[in-house]
Amino acid sequence: MVIEAPFVIIGGGISGVTCAQQLQAVCPDKPVLVISRSPLVKRIGNISCHTQILEHFEVSESQGETWAEEFPNLKVLIGNVDLINADDHMAHLSSGQLVKYKKLCICSGGTPKLIAENHPHVLGIRDTESVQLFQNRLKDASRIILVGNGGIATELVYELEGIQVIWVLKDKSMTATFVDPGAGQFFLHQVNAPKKKETISKRQQFNLSGFQTLTPLSALLSPRKESKETWPLYVELTNGKIYGCDFLVSATGVIPSFPKVLSKVTELKVSPEDVGIMVDKEMRTSVADVFAAGDVCTPAWQRSPLWFQMRLWTQARQMGHHAANCMVASFKNEQGHTWSDFAFEVFAHMTQFFGFKVVLLGLFNGQGLGTDYEVLLRVTKGEEYVKAILKDGKLKGAILIGDTNLEETFENLLLNQMDLSPFKDDLLNPNIDIEDFFD
Numbered sequence: 001m002v003i004e005a006p007f008v009i010i011g012g013g014i015s016g017v018t019c020a021q022q023l024q025a026v027c028p029d030k031p032v033l034v035i036s037r038s039p040l041v042k043r044i045g046n047i048s049c050h051t052q053i054l055e056h057f058e059v060s061e062s063q064g065e066t067w068a069e070e071f072p073n074l075k076v077l078i079g080n081v082d083l084i085n086a087d088d089h090m091a092h093l094s095s096g097q098l099v100k101y102k103k104l105c106i107c108s109g110g111t112p113k114l115i116a117e118n119h120p121h122v123l124g125i126r127d128t129e130s131v132q133l134f135q136n137r138l139k140d141a142s143r144i145i146l147v148g149n150g151g152i153a154t155e156l157v158y159e160l161e162g163i164q165v166i167w168v169l170k171d172k173s174m175t176a177t178f179v180d181p182g183a184g185q186f187f188l189h190q191v192n193a194p195k196k197k198e199t200i201s202k203r204q205q206f207n208l209s210g211f212q213t214l215t216p217l218s219a220l221l222s223p224r225k226e227s228k229e230t231w232p233l234y235v236e237l238t239n240g241k242i243y244g245c246d247f248l249v250s251a252t253g254v255i256p257s258f259p260k261v262l263s264k265v266t267e268l269k270v271s272p273e274d275v276g277i278m279v280d281k282e283m284r285t286s287v288a289d290v291f292a293a294g295d296v297c298t299p300a301w302q303r304s305p306l307w308f309q310m311r312l313w314t315q316a317r318q319m320g321h322h323a324a325n326c327m328v329a330s331f332k333n334e335q336g337h338t339w340s341d342f343a344f345e346v347f348a349h350m351t352q353f354f355g356f357k358v359v360l361l362g363l364f365n366g367q368g369l370g371t372d373y374e375v376l377l378r379v380t381k382g383e384e385y386v387k388a389i390l391k392d393g394k395l396k397g398a399i400l401i402g403d404t405n406l407e408e409t410f411e412n413l414l415l416n417q418m419d420l421s422p423f424k425d426d427l428l429n430p431n432i433d434i435e436d437f438f439d
């Protein structure tokens with residue numbers, strides 16, 4: 001039997017769930033079907049808006065069917081989509097089930113880009129199952145090697161206790177995917193400082209392994225019989241040093257993953273840089289009636305100069321929400337849905353690293369500005385790190401670590417691109433309340 005629904009979404013992650021909820025908000029009378037490989041869907045709760053764009057929320061998981069009951073016309077089908085036949089508007093599931101759609105949104109996220117696939121001692125962290133596997137392996141481990149310098153590695157280094165962590169980085173500073181070396185240095189002081197919150201357990205033995213590059217695959221060695229201690233896995237670094245460990249965590253990014261899309265009419269266009277599904281400003285793929293949102297997609301529209309993609313919760317939510325509005329507009333044959341908010345005007349991300357509030361705004365690392373920009377800096381060790389990036393007197397980006405209370409003013413300065421040349425010496429003056437100043 002073929003199941004039919006006007007709106008079908010593949011994926012129960014943040015982008016898929018947000019897309020479904022928004023579809024139900026706008027068109028409660030139209031059935032929405034979410035096909036999810038996992039019975040658990042991601043939910044967003046406790047949303048707090050800090051500025052026009054910046055919001056903080058909590059992410060939790062719940063049974064897909066329980067979630068669907070909260071909406072008038074929403075159903076969840078547990079299954080894996082193998083293939084989309086776009087000419088027939090049909091999704092083919094591994095179970096043999098067929099699902100016919102009018103408008104489809106691919107929200108299938110990504111999979112960890114591991115440094116070694118299918119290796120018994122190399123783990124990636126992506127979802128509940130992989131976290132459980134990681135926690136089980138952790139119980140009997142005394143030393144792990146952590147590879148990667150982004151969000152997951154930074155969070156693990158802070159959270160893990162009672163185990164030796166050898167952190168292998170290829171950059172010269174820590175957390176380089178998110179922050180500049182100065183902020184990396186600021187965090188480095190916190191690595192062995194008392195925690196700002198309770199974490200997993202016991203005391204951490206932290207070993208920053210000299211910021212060295214891990215040589216690729218050949219560096220994974222088998223147990224060495226001649227050594228006094230025997231570890232399940234050995235890793236050779238480019239400086240020739242060899243370390244043994246119980247297992248290695250490859251926190252080395254994600255790669256978009258999605259079912260095969262067949263169409264005799266048009267091919268599905270994929271970004272040559274990151275293999276994400278290319279979407280236009282209305283979240284449409286190159287294939288008719290197929291949209292995409294979240295980690296799986298790559299924006300191919302003329303982007304605002306102060307916004308760029310990072311595969312984050314915030315963007316998955318914004319894209320899922322926007323995709324739903326665009327799907328409805330397309331369903332009703334209305335003109336393309338225009339931007340409803342500032343979400344794609346200025347990059348904005350709020351998170352926590354090492355117990356500090358971290359706000360990243362605009363081109364926070366001077367992305368794409370080359371070397372032709374000015375940096376204003378205010379640092380109080382262990383308290384705050386404030387960096388403002390100016391070009392031609394205008395604010396282009398900022399890193400705000402700690403309770404700086406600057407996010408709203410800085411976001412406004414990014415949005416209005418006011419010429420700050422006359423005030424720049426006072427911009428970071430702690431004795432001046434810049435919020436009042438620019439009011």
Ligand SMILES: Cc1cc2nc3c(=O)[nH]c(=O)nc-3n(C[C@H](O)[C@H](O)[C@H](O)COP(=O)(O)OP(=O)(O)OC[C@H]3O[C@@H](n4cnc5c(N)ncnc54)[C@H](O)[C@@H]3O)c2cc1C
Binds near residue numbers: 011
């Ligand atoms: C460990 C970890 C911690 C993170 N922490 C943060 C954080 O603190 N802040 C932040 O902003 N971002 C964080 N991220 C990034 C964030 O999780 C992602 O950007 C976001 O979840 C992407 O959402 P998504 O809906 O696009 O994809 P996903 O959440 O990956 O959801 C994809 C969904 O599609 C389903 N699916 C996939 N393929 C198929 C198929 N063929 N058929 C059916 N279903 C399918 C999957 O089962 C899943 O339900 C973190 C990521 C990881 C891995």
Ligand SMILES: NC(=O)C1=CN([C@@H]2O[C@H](COP(=O)(O)OP(=O)(O)OC[C@H]3O[C@@H](n4cnc5c(N)ncnc54)[C@H](OP(=O)(O)O)[C@@H]3O)[C@@H](O)[C@H]2O)C=CC1
Binds near residue numbers: 115147177214250351
């Ligand atoms: N608090 C937050 O906001 C969090 C966000 N996330 C998000 O979740 C996703 C997954 O996180 P994560 O896996 O940490 O990915 P990230 O993209 O954040 O970081 C991946 C890191 O791995 C490095 N890397 C890639 N390949 C290799 C290699 N072969 N050897 C050594 N290092 C390598 C990258 O370096 P390079 O860039 O130089 O290639 C980069 O430092 C990301 O989108 C991330 O933004 C995750 C956790 C927390």
